[in-house]
Amino acid sequence: MTSYQRSICVFCGSRDGGRESYALAAEETGRAIAQEGWRLVYGAGDVGLMGRIARSTQAAGGATFGVIPVHLFEREVGKRDLSTFIVTENMHERKKVMYMNSDAIVVMPGGAGSLDEFFEVLTWRQLGLHEKPIYLLNVDGFWNPLTGLMDHFIGEGFAEESLKAYVTVVDDVPALTDALRTALS
Template sequence: MKRIAVFCGSASGASISYTDSAVSLGKELAKRGISLVYGGSSAGLMGTVADTVLQEGGEVIGVIPTLLKEREIAHTQLTELHVVESMHERKAKMAELADAFIVLPGGAGTMEEFFEVFTWAQIGLHQKPIGLLNPAHYFDPLVSFFDHMTTEQFLQEQYRSMLLVHDSAAQLIRSFHTYEPPAVKTYKKEKTMY
């Protein structure tokens, strides 16, 4: 595994645990010689994880759309910075560059990025592992919702099991090495009740 894409907030959040987790992840990536691919910002958790990888001597590749280059304050010290035209191009480029995905705490944009790569894995557009790094139980409600989707038969168990969750960066990355993707999603025609 050479590169991991990280989705996370352009804010630091309410708990120091979120920042500590971003630092821990950055150190773990650099220690393992894994390059960081991320959204290219110097703000919030995005900036923290990038700065940490750089301080530890690692490689950081940013991907930022023109629209957000000024608003999110593009990081100027990266190994590479790709400036793209749209959010769609940003996600596609990050997915192309990455061998796996890690999600740190963030808001709606972070969740949108996560759900898109998760859906792409379900339908077979990629077979890369996806993990939630879960400091201070941030993602517990989301994990519960995934369990609810599974119980209510909107998410098959084989796809629920794609979601890897740990509160340790080292454990999460280790789990990527044993990840086996499920079969590509197929659909059964349901009986219509009249």
């Protein structure tokens, strides 16, 4: 009998962002995923936070599962030395393959693409299409404006208060690792 390896989907920026703490958190997250024996599922890029998390997962001996759409292969420098490397036709297919091959979702600092990924999995959760845990890694308060926006649209009657229960905000990688351990046990 073979054991099932838990997989953590990480959505994050294809840039490093403006603070060193984002890069350090990506590297620490990659190491933690490997040390816990989990597999990293991510966007298959070798740039920005994506590249950092993949390289640190690999350096710590972890498995990596990357998914990249054909039109971003050059822009995001598709990382071919992953344990599993998949090229999709489009962004929607990329997100679907990443989601289908993971047990939990982590959203690190990033831009519009990371927000798109977050809101898609959050909406699916709100509609009852999955029960996978979703975490915002709130490095240096990066996601505070987003959680404020969620409070705003709840306050304005566009969502129920229960929406916030679908997302766990964690401030650092040790807290994230603890939360994932609990959720995946």
